[in-house]
Amino acid sequence: MKKVIVGILVAAVWLAGVIGYAVVASGSNSSAHQFTVLTVKEDSVKDYNTMPVFQQLADETGIDVEWKYNTSAQYSNNTDPVGIKGIDAIYHSGFSNLKLYDYGRRGRIVAIDEYLDSMPNFSKILSERPDIKEALKSPDGHIYSLPRVEEMGLKAYPNILYINKAWVKKLIDEGNLPDGVNLSADDLKDGLDLSREEFKAILQKFNDLDMDDDGSTTNEVPLSFVSSNWQGNESDLIASFGVPENRDHKTIVDGKVIFTIEMENWFNAVRELADWYQRGLIRSASFTQQENDFLARGQDGRYGAFYWWEKDTVLSAEKRDDYIIVLPLKDNDGNRYVGVSNELEVEKGECVILDSCSDKAALLSYFDKFFEPEYSAQLNYGSIKSGAFLSEKVDGKLIPNDDHGVQSADDFRMKNAPYGVVYLTQEVWDTSVEMESRAKLRVGNLESYVKPYTYKGATTIPNLNYTQDELITLNTYESSLAKNIASWFTGCITGNIVPSTESWQNLLKTNRASIDTVLRINQAAYDRYIAAIGA
Numbered sequence: 001m002k003k004v005i006v007g008i009l010v011a012a013v014w015l016a017g018v019i020g021y022a023v024v025a026s027g028s029n030s031s032a033h034q035f036t037v038l039t040v041k042e043d044s045v046k047d048y049n050t051m052p053v054f055q056q057l058a059d060e061t062g063i064d065v066e067w068k069y070n071t072s073a074q075y076s077n078n079t080d081p082v083g084i085k086g087i088d089a090i091y092h093s094g095f096s097n098l099k100l101y102d103y104g105r106r107g108r109i110v111a112i113d114e115y116l117d118s119m120p121n122f123s124k125i126l127s128e129r130p131d132i133k134e135a136l137k138s139p140d141g142h143i144y145s146l147p148r149v150e151e152m153g154l155k156a157y158p159n160i161l162y163i164n165k166a167w168v169k170k171l172i173d174e175g176n177l178p179d180g181v182n183l184s185a186d187d188l189k190d191g192l193d194l195s196r197e198e199f200k201a202i203l204q205k206f207n208d209l210d211m212d213d214d215g216s217t218t219n220e221v222p223l224s225f226v227s228s229n230w231q232g233n234e235s236d237l238i239a240s241f242g243v244p245e246n247r248d249h250k251t252i253v254d255g256k257v258i259f260t261i262e263m264e265n266w267f268n269a270v271r272e273l274a275d276w277y278q279r280g281l282i283r284s285a286s287f288t289q290q291e292n293d294f295l296a297r298g299q300d301g302r303y304g305a306f307y308w309w310e311k312d313t314v315l316s317a318e319k320r321d322d323y324i325i326v327l328p329l330k331d332n333d334g335n336r337y338v339g340v341s342n343e344l345e346v347e348k349g350e351c352v353i354l355d356s357c358s359d360k361a362a363l364l365s366y367f368d369k370f371f372e373p374e375y376s377a378q379l380n381y382g383s384i385k386s387g388a389f390l391s392e393k394v395d396g397k398l399i400p401n402d403d404h405g406v407q408s409a410d411d412f413r414m415k416n417a418p419y420g421v422v423y424l425t426q427e428v429w430d431t432s433v434e435m436e437s438r439a440k441l442r443v444g445n446l447e448s449y450v451k452p453y454t455y456k457g458a459t460t461i462p463n464l465n466y467t468q469d470e471l472i473t474l475n476t477y478e479s480s481l482a483k484n485i486a487s488w489f490t491g492c493i494t495g496n497i498v499p500s501t502e503s504w505q506n507l508l509k510t511n512r513a514s515i516d517t518v519l520r521i522n523q524a525a526y527d528r529y530i531a532a533i534g535a
C-alpha cells in the first residue's frame with residue numbers, strides 16, 4: 001500500500017513537473033510568438049479572432065495573433081497610428097506612398113525587404129513579378145508594406161451602362177419611341193446598340209412620361225450614377241465624346257501621361273451634360289449621393305438607365321430581368337469609346353510592421369502565408385469552414401459557394417471576409433481557386449460589351465515609384481488641383497457655372513502650374529517604371 005501511494009506521489013510529482021514545464025514552455029513560446037495587430041474594421045464584420053481562417057493560420061504557424069480594431073472613422077481621426085502603444089503591425093493601414101516613405105525612412109515601420117529569408121512566398125512573387133516589385137518600392141529602394149494583389153482584369157473598366165428594357169418596350173408598344181429611334185422588341189437584349197443622341201431622346205421620354213404607370217411623371221429617374229465614385233461613375237458617358245476619361249481625368253495614351261480636361265472634347269462633353277441636366281435627364285442626386293444611396297434608390301426599378309459594374313446589386317431580384325446592357329454610346333461619327341480607370345490591381349499599403357515589434361521575422365513569416373492561394377482565397381471571400389467554399393475541391397480548385405440561404409453573396413462576404421493581404425492572379429484562378437460566378441459574369445460582360453471599345457492607346461497609370469522630392473511636390477499640388485477640377489465640373493453641369501469656353505480656358509489657366517507639374521512628375525516616374533520593368 002505504502003509503495004502504491006509513493007508510486008502515485010511520484011507520478012503526481014512527475015506529472016506536475018511535466019505540466020509545469022509545459023506551461024513554462026508554452027508561456028515562453030507565446031511571448032516570442034504572440035503578436036497584437038491593429039486592423040481597420042467596421043463593426044458589421046465578424047471578429048477576426050474567431051474566424052476559422054485565422055485559427056488555421058495559428059495552428060499551422062504556431063504564431064498567435066490577437067486582433068484589435070479601429071473603425072475607419074476612428075482610424076482616420078488618428079494622425080499617428082504608428083504611435084499606438086501595444087501593437088506590432090497595422091492591417092489595412094491604407095498608407096499613401098508619402099506616408100510609407102516618411103515612416104520607413106525614420107525607422108518607425110520595418111523595411112520588409114530585409115526579412116525576405118523568412119518570407120518564401122513573398123520572395124517568389126518579387127522575383128517573378130518585377131512590376132509588383134517596382135510598384136512596392138519607396139524612394140530609397142525599400143519595401144515598407146505588404147500588398148493586396150487581385151488580378152481579374154476588371155478594375156480598369158468600372159462602368160457598364162444598363163437600360164430599363166421594360167420601359168423601352170413600353171415606348172415601343174405604345175408608339176412613343178422618339179423620332180429617329182428605330183427599335184423593335186427583338187433588339188432588347190444585352191449589347192443594345194444606341195447612339196448618344198438616340199439614348200438622350202429615350203431618356204427624355206423616360207423623364208416626360210409616366211413609365212411605371214403610377215399616375216405620376218415625376219418619380220422616374222432617367223439616368224443615374226455616382227459621380228466620381230470608383231465604379232458606376234459618369235466617365236464613360238464623357239468618353240463617348242472621344243475622350244479617354246476616368247474619374248481622375250488623368251490617363252496614359254501611347255505612353256504619354258495626359259489630363260483629359262485639356263481636350264476640347266472633354267469641354268464639349270461637360271457642356272452637353274449641362275444640357276442633359278437642364279432637361280432633367282440627370283439629377284443633382286448623381287452628384288451628391290454615395291454608393292449606398294444609389295443602390296437603395298435603384299432597387300424598385302425606378303432608374304431608366306444607370307452605370308454600375310453589375311446590375312444585381314442595384315436591383316431587387318424581381319427587377320433584374322427588366323434591364324439590359326447598352327454598348328458604349330456611339331458618337332455622331334459612329335465611333336465608340338471607353339476610358340480606363342486608374343484603380344490598381346496591386347494595392348500598396350495593406351499592412352505595415354512597426355519597429356516596436358519584438359520578433360519581426362516571425363510576424364512576417366506569419367503574414368507570408370497570406371500569399372498562398374488557399375489562405376488568400378479565404379481572406380478574400382470568407383473561411384472554408386464558414387461555408388465560403390464548397391467542402392470538396394474540384395480538379396484541385398476551391399469552388400466558391402454562392403448559396404448562403406436568405407443572405408446575399410455580397411452580405412456574406414462583407415461579414416466573413418477580412419480582405420487585405422492576398423495574392424490572387426490569373427495563375428491562381430487557373431489552378432487553385434475558381435472565380436466567383438458573378439466575377440466571371442463581369443469578366444464576360446466586359447470582354448463582350450466594353451473592352452473592345454477602349455480609347456486607342458489608353459492605359460492605366462501603374463503604381464509609380466516617386467522620389468522624395470516628387471512625393472512632396474505631388475502632395476502640394478494634386479489634392480487642390482483635383483478639388484478645383486471637381487468643383488468646376490460639377491458646377492457647370494448642375495447649373496452653378498456657365499460652361500463657356502472662357503470659363504474652361506480660365507480653369508486651365510489658373511491651374512496651369514499644377515497641371516504641368518503633376519504631368520511632368522508622373523511622366524518622369526512612368527518612364528523610370530517602364531525602364532525598370534524592362535517593358
Ligand SMILES: [Ca+2]
Nearest residue numbers: 210212214216
Ligand atoms: Ca411614375
